[in-house]
Structure formats: structure tokens, C-alpha cells
Amino acid sequence: MDDQNKNLILAVALSFLVILIWFVVFPPPEPEATLDNASLEAPLEAPVPSTASAPQASAPGQTAQGTTAPVDTDIQNAPRVAIETPSLSGTISLIGGRIDDLSLKQYKTSIEPGAEIVTMLAPVGSAEPYYALYGWAPSAGIAPDQVPGAFTEWTLTQGETLGPDSPITLQWDNGAGLLFERVIAVDEDFMFSVTQSVRNNTEAAVSLAPYGVLARHGQPADAKNFFILHEGAIRFADDELTETDWDDFADDGSRDRVDVTEAGWTGFTDHYWQSVLIPPAQATAKLETFLEPNRGIYQTSATLGTQTVAPGASSSVTTQLFAGAKEWETIRAYQNAGVAKFIDSIDWGWFFFLTKPIFWLLHELNKLIGNMGWAIIGLTLIIKAVLFPLAYKSYVSMAKMKELQPEMEKLKERAGDDRQKLQQEMMELYKREKVNPAAGCLPILLQIPIFFSLYKVIFVTIELRQASWLGPFRDLSTPDPTSLINLFGLLPFDSPEPGSILALIFIGILPLILGISMWLQQKLNPAPTDPTQQMIFAWMPWVFMFMLGGFASGLVIYWIANNVITFSQQYIIMRSQGYTPDILGNIRGSFRSKGKDDA
Numbered sequence: 001m002d003d004q005n006k007n008l009i010l011a012v013a014l015s016f017l018v019i020l021i022w023f024v025v026f027p028p029p030e031p032e033a034t035l036d037n038a039s040l041e042a043p044l045e046a047p048v049p050s051t052a053s054a055p056q057a058s059a060p061g062q063t064a065q066g067t068t069a070p071v072d073t074d075i076q077n078a079p080r081v082a083i084e085t086p087s088l089s090g091t092i093s094l095i096g097g098r099i100d101d102l103s104l105k106q107y108k109t110s111i112e113p114g115a116e117i118v119t120m121l122a123p124v125g126s127a128e129p130y131y132a133l134y135g136w137a138p139s140a141g142i143a144p145d146q147v148p149g150a151f152t153e154w155t156l157t158q159g160e161t162l163g164p165d166s167p168i169t170l171q172w173d174n175g176a177g178l179l180f181e182r183v184i185a186v187d188e189d190f191m192f193s194v195t196q197s198v199r200n201n202t203e204a205a206v207s208l209a210p211y212g213v214l215a216r217h218g219q220p221a222d223a224k225n226f227f228i229l230h231e232g233a234i235r236f237a238d239d240e241l242t243e244t245d246w247d248d249f250a251d252d253g254s255r256d257r258v259d260v261t262e263a264g265w266t267g268f269t270d271h272y273w274q275s276v277l278i279p280p281a282q283a284t285a286k287l288e289t290f291l292e293p294n295r296g297i298y299q300t301s302a303t304l305g306t307q308t309v310a311p312g313a314s315s316s317v318t319t320q321l322f323a324g325a326k327e328w329e330t331i332r333a334y335q336n337a338g339v340a341k342f343i344d345s346i347d348w349g350w351f352f353f354l355t356k357p358i359f360w361l362l363h364e365l366n367k368l369i370g371n372m373g374w375a376i377i378g379l380t381l382i383i384k385a386v387l388f389p390l391a392y393k394s395y396v397s398m399a400k401m402k403e404l405q406p407e408m409e410k411l412k413e414r415a416g417d418d419r420q421k422l423q424q425e426m427m428e429l430y431k432r433e434k435v436n437p438a439a440g441c442l443p444i445l446l447q448i449p450i451f452f453s454l455y456k457v458i459f460v461t462i463e464l465r466q467a468s469w470l471g472p473f474r475d476l477s478t479p480d481p482t483s484l485i486n487l488f489g490l491l492p493f494d495s496p497e498p499g500s501i502l503a504l505i506f507i508g509i510l511p512l513i514l515g516i517s518m519w520l521q522q523k524l525n526p527a528p529t530d531p532t533q534q535m536i537f538a539w540m541p542w543v544f545m546f547m548l549g550g551f552a553s554g555l556v557i558y559w560i561a562n563n564v565i566t567f568s569q570q571y572i573i574m575r576s577q578g579y580t581p582d583i584l585g586n587i588r589g590s591f592r593s594k595g596k597d598d599a
Contacts, residue, residue: 076125078153081168082161086188087324092162093123096150097170097182099192100124100131102323104273111466111474120273120323129217130268132275132321134182134194139207139306146174147208154182164188177202181316190324191334197316200309210317211303212277216268218296219246224271229460230347231271233289233300237264241344249291249298260285263340266300267322269347272462277302278320278339326462328363347460354453359461366463372476373469376554380561383450388569390446395570399577400435447562451555458554469557473510476554480508507549510556515545517563524570 078095083102090102102121109115121130136147148154152172159168167185174180183195196210223231223246233244237258244256258264260279266287267276277300279285284305291298307315322334326346335342348355361382365375384391407429415422429435458464458477468474472481518541548556 075151076123079156081156081159083186084161084163085186086164087190088120088186089117090121092168092184094154094156094170096133096135096152097148097154097184098123098131098133098150099184099321099323100129104325107272107325108466118273121275124217128220129215130275131215132277132323133213133215134196135211135213136180136196136198137209137211137303139209141204142206142208146176146178148172148174148180162186178206189327189330189333190322192321192323193318194321195316195318197314198307198309199314200311203311205308205310207306207308209303209306210319211301212319212321213299213301214267214275214277216298219298220270222271228349228456229271231269233266233298234269234274234276234345235264235266235287235289235300236341236344237266237287238262239341241341243347244289246298249289251291251293253290253293255288255290257286257288260287264302265339265342265345266302267345268298268300269326269345271460272326272465273324274322274326274345276322276342276345278322279304280318281338281340283317328359328461328463349453349456349460351449351453351456354449355456358450358453359457359463362457363463366467371469372464372467372554373473373557376476376557377561379454380558380565384562384565384569387446391566391569392573395573396577397435399574400433404429404433404435451559454558455552455555458552464552464554467554469553473553476557477552479550480510480553480556482508482510507546508553510553510560511545511549514548514556514560514563515541517560517567518544521563521567521570524567524574 075093075095078093080091080093080101083090083092087104087106088102089105090099092099093101100121100123102119104118104120107118109118121132122128123131133150135149135152138144138147154170154172157169157171159166162168162184164187167183170182170184172180177200179199179201181197181199183197185193185195194212198206198208200206220231225231225246230243230245232246232248233242235242235244235258237260239262242256242258250256261284263281264285264287265276265278266289267274279302286303287301288303289300302319304317304319307317309315320339322339322342324330328343328346331342331345348359358379362372362375362379365378366372369375369378408426411422411425411429415425464477466475467477469476474481522537522541548559
């Protein structure tokens, strides 16, 4: 077996091994069971952060004001204030002033006609309660019933509908000399600003700390639980990013706590959506993340430093709440506006130094072309252009090695069974002719991290969600929707469910084109003489064809484009070096060989 074929087989085997490990060793687990409705009957007690200056959460059924909490039906029937922006719709409950009803107007749950818009936050009593709460943690000298909490009944004093140019104001008087006010504003995208203030009308100074809490009852039903994607809690604190998967929460109720002195934020992230509490920059804050184990309520909170308010004085603090889609441009704009490292809330992975520039380039191409499928092909052209100098050397080396084939055969005859002598003479031949036998596999090896980085980008970023290309390809983040069953998209029938046995058998048009392109690329070179090599080369395109049938169609488009460009480059370069591959002859030879084997 000559070194050229050894290197090529090694490179192909490494690619195959990595993909095989991906699906065999790390299969996506089944989604976790969600919390049933029976466990949600008891209302959430006021989730006051457990700090040195804050009281412990009240017992079930008790509010922070010490009176019986409203039952779930009362929370659902509480007065509400409408939210209406270009991006959001929903309501705010006057019980607790909680932001607990929010939908994303620009996103549908599927590409099917009549699909509902995506639900971001949901109130207690719904299938998956998920909401934001705000309040004040009392310090010494203030009773728990003198501060607003999860079940405080606020009064709307200003505004009717919350919109980009129309904030609302809520008030609550504790009846003991403290007047609390909350002003909520929202921009045209997904950012809320919440200003909490207190006026001290008593004759003594009071100390208390403002906080915000995100509470989520159970894990989301649509959680992917896939190793390539982080879902769960996410936190940034003074240049350190922490990700906690749903299964990694401590089940004993212990709190993951960190103090922030410069900049930080904390929240929950899903595949395409996230909610994040953002304290003001340069403010001291305590960030906590924990699971309340009895009822499976996940919580993350941001508590600011204790405010001491003198008699007749007032104090206020403004925090932000992001609740929406993880759009790259939108999140980058918020980062430029002062939210530190907010772009890292998108899961770029360990190879962020590749995924970030790849996504940026893909995003810019999509803006220029207006079609994500063609943008992926354009990205492939650029990547191949960047790697062209290395590819040129590789293909020149392959052409020279083809010219050396007769001389190498003579060396094998002279060496006989002396493998050491053969290797020495072959190395001398390579050195004399200035041929690098390892050059042929380098472009293939470089494609592996680029391939996985692009897969990460296509799988994680919302810009690829429901992005169309042409014809039946209306969502490049999902597998090929065509198959033989619907005549590759010509008939109005659904393809087999991805992952099913039928989907493995009746593959789509893109995986089929991929297999053919790999097969044709092999025919640039004469078939190897070794039977083992022949078998590997014969099966490899079709194995990859079936394996990649379940990948996102956007990634298969990239691989097809890469194969076509590689085929063209290699053919042109090898011809320029005086070696003209007999492609048709190789194809005919492979069929003749196949016929002999069958006979």
C-alpha cells in the first residue's frame, strides 16, 4: 500500500470515526419529563434571595406580607396591564407586578400555515409557568410584611399599555410610612427596564435591598438535551461565564452564589430564546442560581446592595430584563450599549474562535444575498478560496505521486518482502523528487474542525431557524424534507419522521447528491489495487450519504458545495501538472470490477 493511499485512507477514516463517535457515543437523550400540573397547585412562595440581610422564603401558602397568599385561580384572574411592541405581546399581572405573560410576535412555532407564535413567559397555572418577579429584601428594623413581594397587589397609577414609548407606573403603600413605586419600560426589541424606588415617610432610616428573580417551574418540554447545545442557567460575573445544564442543578436546594462588583447578568437559556436579569454596571450585586427541590422550581436571582434610606428621602435603582430571541444583531447592539459580554449568551462552544467568524461571515452573506442557502454556498466558496494555497500544494503533490507510480512499482519489485528497505527507498525517492506524501491529507483534516464549527453555527443560531433556500427546503436547520415517498418534494406528502427507520431508507435528494459527489470525487484517481482499499473506497460515499441524512440540510448543502468545488480544483490543478485523470475510465473500471466480483 503506497503512502498516498495510506494518507487518504487515514484522513477519511478519521472523518468517519469522528462522526461515528458523535452519533454512537453521544446520542441525543430523550427529553426530560416535565413537571405535572398536580405539583403546581401550591403557589410559589416569595422567592426572596437568601442573603444575610434578606428573610428566608415564607412557608407555602404565606406571602411576604404574612397574609394568606392568593390561590392560583386568583393569580390567573388578577388585573393585568397589556404589553404591545413590534416584537412582543403579553400582559403584566398586578399581583406581584410579575412579568409572566409574553409572546414573540415575529416567531412561529413551525413553518406550517396557522402555526402559533412562540410563547416566551407564562403565568402560574399554565402548563409551564415561567416569569420574572421583583421586590425588596428587608434588613434589620423592617418586618417582612412591610416590603413588596410575590403576591403584593399593586396599583396602576400611570399608563394603560406598556409599549416602547409608553412606560407604566405601579405603586404600593405598605401603610407604615413606606411608599414603593415600580416603573416598567420596554424597547422595540426584547429589553425591559425596571426602576424600583422607595420613599421613606417614617421618622427612622430604613435599610432594604432590591432584587429580581426569574422562576421556572420544571424543565422546558422542548429541551433538546443535546451535548452540542447548552440549555439551562447561564451567568456572567466579572469576566467569568458559567453555564449550568438542567441536570447539573443541585437537588438539595443549595445555592450557587457569586458576588459581582463590575458587571454581570444571570438567566435561563433555551435553544433559541433566553431570559436574563441584568443589574446596572459597576453596581455590587449577588447572583444566585438554585433549584427548589420540593416542587422542581428553578430560580435565578440578582440582589443589589442594601440601600439605606433616611427619613423623608427616597432611593431608586434601575435594572434590565432581556426576554426574547437570541438574535445576534440584537444581542450585539445591547452589548455595545453596555451589557458586558452579552454576545456570549449565545452558545458558541469551545471553538468560538471559529464559530464566531464563520457565523459573522454567513450572516453578512445572507444580508447581501437575501437567501441563507445561497449564503452557505457563498461561505463554502470563501473557505475554499482561503484554503486554496494549501489545496494547490496538495493536488500538485498528488499529481507528482501519480507520475511516480511506475517507479514506485519498480521499488516494490526490487525490495520484495523487505518492508524497511522499501520504506527507505521510497523516502529517498520522495526527497529526490521533492514530493510530500503527507500533503494530500492536510486539506481533508482541516475540513473537520470547519465542518463541526459550521454544524454548531447551523444548529445553535436562530438565524438558521426556519431559514429557507428553494423549493421544499424551507428550514435549513432541519433534515432534508424530501424523499422517494414524495418524489423528492414534487408531491405534497410528508417525508418519514427524521430518525425513523423509513427516514434512513428513503433518504432525501441532498444526501443522495452528497453521496454521488463523494463517489465522483474518488474517481479522480485510479482505483487502488489493494482489495481492502477498494472496499473502503467503494462503501465510504454511501455510508456518509446515509449518516448525513439526519443532519441539518444547511450542513449537507455546505458539504455538497465543498465536494463540487474540491472536485473542480483538483481536476484543473492535476491537469495543469500534466496528469489528466481518466474519470470515465475509472467509473467504467469500477463497474467492470463490480461485475466480476458479483460473478
